[in-house]
Amino acid sequence: MDRMAWQGQGMTRQADGPPEWRGAARGALGAGGGAAGGADAAGDAPAADAAAGLAGGAAGHGEARPHGAAQVLLDLQHISLSFGGVKALTDISFDVREHEIRAIIGPNGAGKSSMLNVINGVYHPQQGRIVFRGEERRRMHPTAAARQGIARTFQNIALFKGMTVLDNIMTGRNTRVRSGLLANALWWGPARREEMEHRRKVEEVIDFLEIQAIRKTPVGRLPYGLQKRVELARALAAEPSLLLLDEPMAGMNVEEKQDMCRFILDVNRQFGTTIVLIEHDMGVVMDISDRVVVLDYGKKIGDGTPGEVKSSPEVIRAYLGAAH
Ligand SMILES: Nc1ncnc2c1ncn2[C@@H]1O[C@H](COP(=O)(O)OP(=O)(O)OP(=O)(O)O)[C@@H](O)[C@H]1O
Numbered sequence: 001m002d003r004m005a006w007q008g009q010g011m012t013r014q015a016d017g018p019p020e021w022r023g024a025a026r027g028a029l030g031a032g033g034g035a036a037g038g039a040d041a042a043g044d045a046p047a048a049d050a051a052a053g054l055a056g057g058a059a060g061h062g063e064a065r066p067h068g069a070a071q072v073l074l075d076l077q078h079i080s081l082s083f084g085g086v087k088a089l090t091d092i093s094f095d096v097r098e099h100e101i102r103a104i105i106g107p108n109g110a111g112k113s114s115m116l117n118v119i120n121g122v123y124h125p126q127q128g129r130i131v132f133r134g135e136e137r138r139r140m141h142p143t144a145a146a147r148q149g150i151a152r153t154f155q156n157i158a159l160f161k162g163m164t165v166l167d168n169i170m171t172g173r174n175t176r177v178r179s180g181l182l183a184n185a186l187w188w189g190p191a192r193r194e195e196m197e198h199r200r201k202v203e204e205v206i207d208f209l210e211i212q213a214i215r216k217t218p219v220g221r222l223p224y225g226l227q228k229r230v231e232l233a234r235a236l237a238a239e240p241s242l243l244l245l246d247e248p249m250a251g252m253n254v255e256e257k258q259d260m261c262r263f264i265l266d267v268n269r270q271f272g273t274t275i276v277l278i279e280h281d282m283g284v285v286m287d288i289s290d291r292v293v294v295l296d297y298g299k300k301i302g303d304g305t306p307g308e309v310k311s312s313p314e315v316i317r318a319y320l321g322a323a324h
């Protein structure tokens with residue numbers, strides 16, 4: 001488990017003081033603004049600082065919004081999940097409120113991806129309850145979760161590399177196909193209207209994520225950062241109410257990260273989409289999330305606003321553990 005590597009990505013330790021969490025200045029990520037704002041705000045800052053945003057700006061995306069009053073969309077209660085002898089998650093409880101950006105953070109192997117896989121039905125926990133939209137969810141297949149409005153992106157990009165951007169994004173509409181096989185095969189009446197509706201929606205997403213220029217390019221030929229954006233596009237094409245993002249900015253350069261942050265915030269603001277975000281870059285997490293849950297060795301060790309979490313002694317200890 002490489003804890004120190006994780007720290008290097010956003011949390012630095014001052015010589016004789018507590019760790020400093022470098023939050024991205026809200027303006028730098030275009031709080032409702034555009035890419036130009038982001039580029040300008042980053043200015044001539046050294047790349048490392050720009051990646052984490054501008055030091056000292058960790059206002060926290062959510063602190064300006066009254067999420068306390070929002071309804072609970074997803075409630076996870078006492079979730080435990082093991083793989084043979086490996087306890088990936090132990091008695092984890094937290095909720096996700098409507099329209100918030102909820103971050104899950106933690107060192108490598110903490111159980112973050114496993115948690116997303118529980119939420120969208122890939123893994124079935126041995127213990128615990130999952131309540132979605134007020135109803136307890138029984139054992140559920142990922143396609144059923146998708147039909148309920150849960151979409152996701154993956155830690156390792158999962159796209160059809162030989163297919164074009166447009167066709168990949170179209171696969172995001174699969175769970176919304178209504179007309180039958182025969183009607184589709186005959187390209188008849190309702191099927192035709194439906195196909196046009198799918199295409200219209202996909203074009204909307206393409207415009208929204210500013211990827212018009214690559215719509216006919218095979219995904220495998222795109223640089224990594226753009227592939228990540230296409231994966232987000234595919235998830236958005238499903239018009240999800242709950243969007244699960246597993247390290248959407250991993251491996252990106254500074255500019256790509258800023259773009260991705262802006263898109264995530266825009267999706268949240270413009271469509272009201274609730275977002276659960278796993279991210280290692282603490283500057284990003286502190287800046288764009290409303291609330292943060294912290295996992296360590298499969299256990300929850302922190303839960304609260306970015307401000308609360310970053311000053312929690314237990315969280316600080318977990319991240320500095322390897323140094324002591
Ligand atoms: N399918 C699986 N089979 C066996 N063990 C698994 C499986 N998936 C996850 N694990 C184990 O569960 C634990 C949590 O893994 P998980 O991938 O959820 O961590 P993570 O927090 O996402 O880590 P990272 O930051 O490296 O992505 C690890 O010990 C991992 O090896």
Ligand SMILES: [Mg+2]
Binds near residue numbers: 112113114155
């Ligand atoms: Mg993971």
